[in-house]
Amino acid sequence: MRINILQHTPNEGPGSILDWAQANGHQTFIYHPYQFGYLPTVDETDLLVILGGPMSPNDDLLWIKQERELIQELLNKDIPMFGACYGAQQIAKTLGYAISKAPAKEVGWGPVYRQSQIIPDIPEELVALHWHEEMFEVPKEAELLFSSDAVKNQGFVMNHRVVGLQFHFEPLADNVREMVVNDFPYIQGSIFNQTADDILETPVPDINRAIMFKILDFITADK
Incomplete structure (x- = not known):
């Protein structure tokens, strides 16, 4: 399987998605459309991964619109997609x-x-890393998957x-370290009231990698 990954800022990489790809013998190709176009x-494309970034789907940039054209083509062909943060927003915006x-x-x-x-086999409650102040409207074609205390539409x-x-x-x-040391000013104003040190000193829950694997297994079943 060829996994194409759209990365939108140097400090938000694919993380455990690469672990899943390697464990399953898949090839990964990482694109940086914000830089190279x-x-x-x-x-x-057998699986598209759309990662996060500081931009908004509402920004009037050509490459952002071209991403949505690609997403629409993949939706038309029922090709698996996973979107994180901005990536999830791009999918929702593509759907209208x-x-x-x-x-908050x-x-x-x-x-x-x-x-x-x-x-x-997804637990009722998990602890995840949040890095956003925008949200998507859940598509009517989709099912709500996660919520947080402050934001209903989380997945x-x-x-x-x-x-x-x-x-x-x-x-x-x-x-996490790469995100924090490069984007720590963005932490200000968060409802979590955590400092950069608080975020860095919190261990990444081991289960998050396992849940990421479950999600990718789910969307690529029978592929």
């Missing part, structure tokens, strides 16, 4: 749903609560092929 084609300011800025570690049992699943999460399960410890 290139995107994969539909025909060379709004991206708007969230009721969430940056740091915080709980999320499972709202659907469609993906087996969706659609057609057993698409999952979008507003937060992050994919970062490993090195990824």
Whole structure:
């Protein structure tokens, strides 16, 4: 399987998604469209991963619009997709749903609560890394997957092929350090009231990697 990964800032990489790809013998190709402007084609994509970034789907940038054209083509062909944060928002916007300011800025570690049992063996509560202040409207074609205390729309699943999460399960410890040391000013104003040191000193829950594997297994079943 060829996994095409769209990375949108140097400090938000694929983390445990690479572990899953390697464990399953898949090839990964990482694109940086914000810098180079290139995107994969539909025909060379077996799974698309759309990572987070500081931009908004509402920004009037050509490459952001071209990403949505690719997403629409993949949706038309029922090709699996996983979106994290901005990536989930891009999928929702492609489907015609709004991206708007969230009721609260969430940056740091915080709980999320499972709202659907469609993906087996996911606990009712997990602790994830949040790094956002916008949110998606859950597509009517999809099912609400996760919520947090402050933001209801934290995740969706659609057609057993698409999952979008507003937060992050994919970062490993090195990824968290990279996010914090490069983007620590963004922490200010978060409802979690955590410092950069608080975030760095919180161990990444081991289960998050396992849940990331479950999600990817789910959307690529029979592929």
